[in-house]
Amino acid sequence: MNTQNHLQFLDCEGVPTQALPKWAEEPDWFLKCYHFMVLARQFDTKAIALQRTGQLGTYASLLGSEGIDVPVALSMQSDDVLVPYYRNHACQIIRGLPLEDAFLYWGGDERGNAAIEMGKDFPNAVPIATQSLHACGVATAMKINNLKQATVTFIGDGGTSKGDFMEALNIAGVWHLPVVFIINNNQWAISVPREIQSAANALADKAIAAGIPGIQVDGNDVIAMREATNQALQRAYEGKGPTLIEAVSYRLCDHTTADDATRYRDNDELKAAWHREPIKRLRGHMVNQGWWDEEKEKALLHEINKTVQKSADNYIKMAPQAVESFFDHMYAELPEHLVEQRDWAVVKAMPGGSHHQEGE
């Protein structure tokens, strides 16, 4: 078993580099894919604007990952389980996370992890690489329960340096787990470039030691991402075990809104990466096919802008949770000492209390 190098169907202008798969003859999937990529990017722009104006917390931008998350989410079945890291909001939104709730999460409110639409999908993993193992646990449950489902989990290039990731590939291989690992290799882990993470030629090569297939894919090419993801999901559904996909992309943004990439990253490199970016590439293909034009573009941008603005307005109007909420979900049943502490917190939040805030 060996890794395959760089699956690609479209070049930077959206011109095919090899014969396209049969399903690519129909426009419907591309239109849907494009819609969600534009939605993700507009959500991202709005989130950064809200953060810059003090209306959102530290936010991890998704800019540059649209070509990975959107085809992956569109390939998954609703009863598959997503185990994300912290840069998968595009994927989460397609799987049903309301935009309001996505804002709410980055706005510092646990209700952003609670949407019923998320089903059994995991909340964001903030510690690095832990999600890879949770995904294997979820996949083990699927296997034990004889379900024809798959678990999909993401990780950054930096995360692949952690033991959890290697332990996850290892157990997934040994137990033939129905799990798809997707590395968003966006070349940067905050300020540390890809070549300092690993001497491996490709991160997909890490699959070799685990005895599982690994494939490197152009992460700015939605056709390649859909092909690779579908094959991996099929393998999982058919009981053939896990797959590692390294999606090669570029972080077109800072690490988070608390970061300033100009401190460590060459501007020419960033400029070159914008030439390869996924939305422009997909639009090029759609225009070449005669499926897309200026007018449609304008209408879509207008529609999505309205949707995102409305969601942001709704988010801003949402009152914070009651203070006791941070006690009420600690355990299924609140232990005695927490009942007492909960009472203190409630009393302190009341008018005249030491933690009372105007407007509450």
Next chain:
Amino acid sequence: MKHSVCLLEAVNLALASEMRRDDSIVLLGEDIGVNGGVFRATASLREEFGLKRVMDTPLAETMIAGLTVGMSTQGLKPVAEIQFMGFIFPALEHIICHAARMRNRTRSRLSCPMVIRAPFGGGIHAPEHHSESTETLLAHIPGLKVVIPSSPARAYGLLLAAMRDPDPVIFLEPKRIYRSVQQEIEDNGVELPIGKCFTLREGSDITLLSWGAMITETLEAAAALKEQGIHCEVIDVASISPLDTETILTSVRKTGRLVIIHEAPRNLGLGAEIAATVAEKALLELQAPIARVTGYDTVMPYFRLENHYLPNTQDIIDAVTQTLEFS
């Protein structure tokens, strides 16, 4: 049907009993399958329940804990074994950052009904890293429950409760008393409550609080002191998180004197938290300062000197005598 079992066999009995009742319970860990665990806590379970419910894992504690978290969110109730508590540290990120927080951070959309079992404590002449008592590290973490049995009957009843609990439970097994006492227990599926102390001996002169293997010396001390006409109330804390402060306070209010006994280091040991709680809520009912009989704030000595580290019966008798002499 009654079984005469030691604590270790009671663990096995509880696992088998609950696995027969509840198909969602699965076991995973190192050497737990064919080998039945290095102490044999899972002996013969592989034969009865098969590969899918008794899983030998690769040798990776982080992975065991991570998988346990993942499985527990999807309708399974995994019971993981960490072979010795000294090897639990790679698993802590998953226990602390995920298992303990999942319910809270998803506002109860997902939760982690799971048990992590680990033998702990000294006194069996084990290799390095096999004898520590680090229960405080886990008792400090919000969102976990930490349970320590001190008899076969309590191991059976509390492990059943742990497997039925909707939240993550750390179940620490005092391996020094794994095989020391046999007890008749009925495999009737009746659980014991988590979050409650067990009063093992009633007395009016002084309260002795302990848990795990040190219960043995505590009961021995109480019996010896009885010969001198001193009536000790002995309480097995059993659930070190959440703590049953009501039972503790009721006893201390009755006796006015308290000695806390634990094998773990003194500094920030659970004894400190119990002493602070008693000081906050019952200071004026105390007739003497609270005493602690504990391990030292040193690295657990390698086994030639471990008996110098572990508190013994005489230490407890001395502490009781001093507490009673205070006026």
